[in-house]
Amino acid sequence: MDDLETQLQRFFPRLEPALRAELLQEATLKDLPEGEFIIRTGQYLKSSILLLNGLLKVYRQDEEGHEFLLYFLEPGHACALSMLCAVREEQSEISAQAVTPAQVLLVPMHVAERWLTKYPSWHMFVIGTYRERFEELLQTLDAVAFTSLDERLLFYLRKNQQFKGNQLRISHQQIAMELNSSREVISRLLKKLEQRGVLTLHRNFIELHQPA
Amino acid sequence: MDDLETQLQRFFPRLEPALRAELLQEATLKDLPEGEFIIRTGQYLKSSILLLNGLLKVYRQDEEGHEFLLYFLEPGHACALSMLCAVREEQSEISAQAVTPAQVLLVPMHVAERWLTKYPSWHMFVIGTYRERFEELLQTLDAVAFTSLDERLLFYLRKNQQFKGNQLRISHQQIAMELNSSREVISRLLKKLEQRGVLTLHRNFIELHQPA
DNA sequence: ACAGTTCTGTGACTTTTGTCACTGTGATGG
DNA sequence: CCATCACAGTGACAAAAGTCACAGAACTGT
Structure with missing residues (x-):
């Protein structure tokens, strides 16, 4: 496995160098064994999640424990939901779980917030993340509705x-x-x-x- | 009906005054009779859409013409999809239609883009819009999947x-x-x-x- | 080797939705 | 006044999916 900086550069090439440097400073690296939850329904989140390695699956659960797969998350992507929940300081309505062993970067909410105005590339990244997840969600919805x-x-x-x-x-x-x-x-x-x-x-x- | 400036203030109170002023300058006001489309599947969009008056419904269509209601849009809200499509310069994958007579503001994409860095409140507004639509979409998905x-x-x-x-x-x-x-x-x-x-x-x- | 567990296969049945075919009824416009 | 049309109701049937009940196969640990 490469060192963190190289990984960052590889998977998040669009983040400006200064931001990447600050990421190294501010974010916490976390290793997830296979099957580990990173978000659980009902949990409070205080960080945005960036995926460095491995595969996460993001899904919804209803009250009776039925699950429902929303999408997978690959390295270089971020969990839009984690940003949502973090911002609103609300309970997450979804779960995310490591499908393979995975490595994530946790960016505390207040830091992520500050970066929005400080780093244009961060801002674009966040917008892009919403956009991509939004589209995946639409796809999923299509699948359920029409097929x-x-x-x-x-x-x-x-x-x-x-x-x-x-x-x-x-x-x-x-x-x-x-x-x-x-x-x-x-x-x-x-x-x-x-x-x-x-x-x-x-x-x-x-x-x-x-x-x- | 109030004048435009008052309406803006009423429905978009969180946008900073300078931005509201620029909105008056840059955006085009458009009246939609009941039933009129503002977005059609397959269309190219070059503007973000802010709703001032009336009610829009946003829905998906598959190839065979089946529809599927995603959510309603009320005054003070914006269409996240319009922002998505505008940014990507891609075909829209959804349709939006006036349920009642409606009034919308069209913000050309390049202007909306510029505002992102210029006006913090615009930036927050855009993020908020994504967030809300995202959550509504999740709700819809729940409904389809679980009920x-x-x-x-x-x-x-x-x-x-x-x-x-x-x-x-x-x-x-x-x-x-x-x-x-x-x-x-x-x-x-x-x-x-x-x-x-x-x-x-x-x-x-x-x-x-x-x-x- | 054996008990316990997990995973898989299957038949029979129910429920939910969708489809087809037809009827009735009110509105509208010559 | 009648033809036409959009809208609604309904019975009969088909298809898709869910549920129940069981059985057997492979793997686990002791």
């Missing part, structure tokens, strides 16, 4: 493939949760996809074919 | 009630479109709601009871 479960399942698998490769170690139960469905249904749909030759089912993992 | 059609229908009616009063002049077809369902289903569900005493069905309009 059936089997299409969404395929989309979900492809997305995971993109980040984790062809061998997905996910249980049907997991998938069901994230798509807000039930295990049996997912099992059946996966079976259909297997028959169509899209994938092969194994115990504890799913093998996706043709990355296309 | 059944009849709940969504009720929610939809309440929302309309909030803006348009107890007598809703909407056809079942209209509702079906906006909830991405079909007329027959909506008819049936409305019937059920009537039996539960929530509303009374009339020709061409629906009467909602207990504003609660």
